[in-house]
Amino acid sequence: VLAINPGSKTIKVKNLLTDEIFEDSFDKLILATGARSMVPPIKGVNLTNVFTLRNIVDMQNIKAFIDQKRPKTVAIIGTGFIGLELCENLKTLGMDITLIEKLDQVTPGLDPDMALYVETHLKGKGIEVITGAMIEEIKDDGVLLSGGNQVNSELVIIGTGVRPNVDLAKQASIEIGEFGAIKVNSRMETSIKDIFACGDCIEQFHLVTKKPTYRPLGSTANKTGRIAGENVSGGNLEFRGVLGTGIFRVFEITVGQTGLSEREAIKEGYEVAICHNIKPNKPEYMGAKEIAIKAVADKADGRLLGVQIVGEEGVDKRIDVFATAITFGARVQDLFHLDLAYAPPFSTTKDPVMYTGMILENAIHKGRPLITAQQLKELIQSGEKFNLIDTRIEEQYEQHHIEGAVNIPLEKLRELSEDLDKDIITVTYCNKGTTGNAAQNILINKGFRQVYNISGGHKTYINQKSDI
Numbered sequence: 358v359l360a361i362n363p364g365s366k367t368i369k370v371k372n373l374l375t376d377e378i379f380e381d382s383f384d385k386l387i388l389a390t391g392a393r394s395m396v397p398p399i400k401g402v403n404l405t406n407v408f409t410l411r412n413i414v415d416m417q418n419i420k421a422f423i424d425q426k427r428p429k430t431v432a433i434i435g436t437g438f439i440g441l442e443l444c445e446n447l448k449t450l451g452m453d454i455t456l457i458e459k460l461d462q463v464t465p466g467l468d469p470d471m472a473l474y475v476e477t478h479l480k481g482k483g484i485e486v487i488t489g490a491m492i493e494e495i496k497d498d499g500v501l502l503s504g505g506n507q508v509n510s511e512l513v514i515i516g517t518g519v520r521p522n523v524d525l526a527k528q529a530s531i532e533i534g535e536f537g538a539i540k541v542n543s544r545m546e547t548s549i550k551d552i553f554a555c556g557d558c559i560e561q562f563h564l565v566t567k568k569p570t571y572r573p574l575g576s577t578a579n580k581t582g583r584i585a586g587e588n589v590s591g592g593n594l595e596f597r598g599v600l601g602t603g604i605f606r607v608f609e610i611t612v613g614q615t616g617l618s619e620r621e622a623i624k625e626g627y628e629v630a631i632c633h634n635i636k637p638n639k640p641e642y643m644g645a646k647e648i649a650i651k652a653v654a655d656k657a658d659g660r661l662l663g664v665q666i667v668g669e670e671g672v673d674k675r676i677d678v679f680a681t682a683i684t685f686g687a688r689v690q691d692l693f694h695l696d697l698a699y700a701p702p703f704s705t706t707k708d709p710v711m712y713t714g715m716i717l718e719n720a721i722h723k724g725r726p727l728i729t730a731q732q733l734k735e736l737i738q739s740g741e742k743f744n745l746i747d748t749r750i751e752e753q754y755e756q757h758h759i760e761g762a763v764n765i766p767l768e769k770l771r772e773l774s775e776d777l778d779k780d781i782i783t784v785t786y787c788n789k790g791t792t793g794n795a796a797q798n799i800l801i802n803k804g805f806r807q808v809y810n811i812s813g814g815h816k817t818y819i820n821q822k823s824d825i
Contacts, residue, residue: 361386361529363549385551385589388526388539389582392519392557392573397434401495407513410439419514428511429453432500434492436463440516441475441607444484448608455485455508457500462488464612466603467665468619470633470730470821471651474667477820478610519573521558534560536571543595545585553589555581564598564684565617565662566625572601600663602680609669613676616663616683619653630656630689631729632716633813635789636709638671643701646670649813652679652689652713659688659721664713671704678710689717716790725797728784728809730821736782737761743782746770748796749815759786759818767792770799779805786811786818 359378360369368386371378394409396402406426408419422428431447433440436458444454456463456479462472463479463486479486491503499509521538532548534540538560545553557573559581577599587594602615622629632652637645648668654661664679666672682692692714699706707715719725728736736743747754747762754764765773767787777783783805787793793810800808811818 358525361525361552363529363531363552366551383551385553387545387585387589388531388547388552388554388558389556389585390522390525390558391578392521394515395518395520396515397492397517399492399495402515404495404497404513406497406511407495407515409515410443411519419512422512423450426511430499430510431455431512431514432457432508432510433514433516434500435516435518436486437465437516437518438603438605440514441479442605443514443516444479445607448482448484452512453483453485455487455500455510457490457492457502457508458486458488459491460488466601466614466618467612468651470817471649471665471667473820474649475607475610475612478608482608519557521571521573523558526554526558534569534571536560536569538571540569543597544588544593545581545596546588553585555585561596561599564600567598570599570601572599572603574599574601574603576602597684600680600683602676604673604676610667611669611672612665612667613672614663614665615676615680616661617653618663618665619651622653622655622662627662628656629662630654630659630717630721630727631812632713632720632727633729633790633817634709634713634716635813635816636712637705638668638709639704640701648672648675648709649817650675650709650713652717654689654717654721656721659690659718661687661689661692661717671709675708675710689714689721693718716794719794724801725794726809727812729812730818733759733784733811733818736784741782742778743784744777746777746783746785746796747815748785748787748792753788757815757819759815762786767796767799770796771803774800774803774805777805779803782807782809784809784811787814789816790814 358368358370367380367382370381394411430453432455434457436456462469463476464472476486493503494501495513499507501507526539532540539554539558541554541559545555547554556578560569563570584594584596600615604613634650638648639645646669651665653663661683666676693711697708720727745762747758747764748767750766785793785796790813797808797810
């Protein structure tokens, strides 16, 4: 289709096999023009060893290049879903892989503290990760970074996102939204009567913020396609918005996210409560795998705003539960009351979803506040005097502890806390947060005025330390 004439309800069409150009008419029209790979304006992007991956043809072109040239080195520009999934697949072919990201973290959709889990895992698989990097030029033998360093690569794949295909819509004077996609209402109607749009070419709206957004995902594209089809054929189906729920696997770990990140929630003006919850996905004797959950809630009313999860098993079922909870406006205290399926092969008696709600309810409603690694850093830098208590056993403390921490194992805390100043801030921590919370309870009951527990404990703090 070359052009749309809304006034006469006609379209100009070219037959690509015969080059014939003809006119056709419509009563109602649906634009489902999708999106295309976004290629940054870098010198060398048109070289024969540079590819994007958006569709089957792109995949066939990459495969043909690999079959013919047998490259040993590859640079992947961008660390979103496509870049990381490609990373895993190309590694199985024995290639040396370098990931290049312009931001200071991988997986831009995640908060930095959760992205570090992914980066650490990638490096453990022998992937070179370069963040905070700008690209000067792509060459036949590599990628030249700003500053003069060159990444050697025989194959370059650009995975820097997509942009909506809206040329036809613009030509027809259809309204375009603030994210550069076609603006539609909840029935998929555009600004011009009898013209609808759906899929990756449209702007959506966010369920939490109620504001426009652009989150092109296959699940959303299919959903909006059904809504458009229903409504052009006499139905009345409405779109209810998105949370930006996404999931991907890279090597052995799964990464899932839904709703607002901490960064997005703060930008939207929320005063947030944050928790990091590290729990096994099922009992140890059933071969448990640890999952790390970060949850973001509105401190004002306890409404759950967003969740990010990284782990080897059980990420998918938990992220879907959280997405459902957010969709229906759940508060953190509601999570404990969910009647989730339990049997030892599948979960613990209190599922990590429930634990997440318990931790946040304690922090928001029961006077058991958490402190993140970044907030602890700011407290240290402020010069304010405070107590920092490591509640683990002595051997763990000696192996590694946060600088300035005093080791008081939990069983000795009631006795030894008498020597501490109760009127200054006190911070407790353990390995993952549970014992630190128990210590927090003891100290509050003993009259300490301000007691915080490190969110996610020592393990989360160490994971973030390189970043902060």
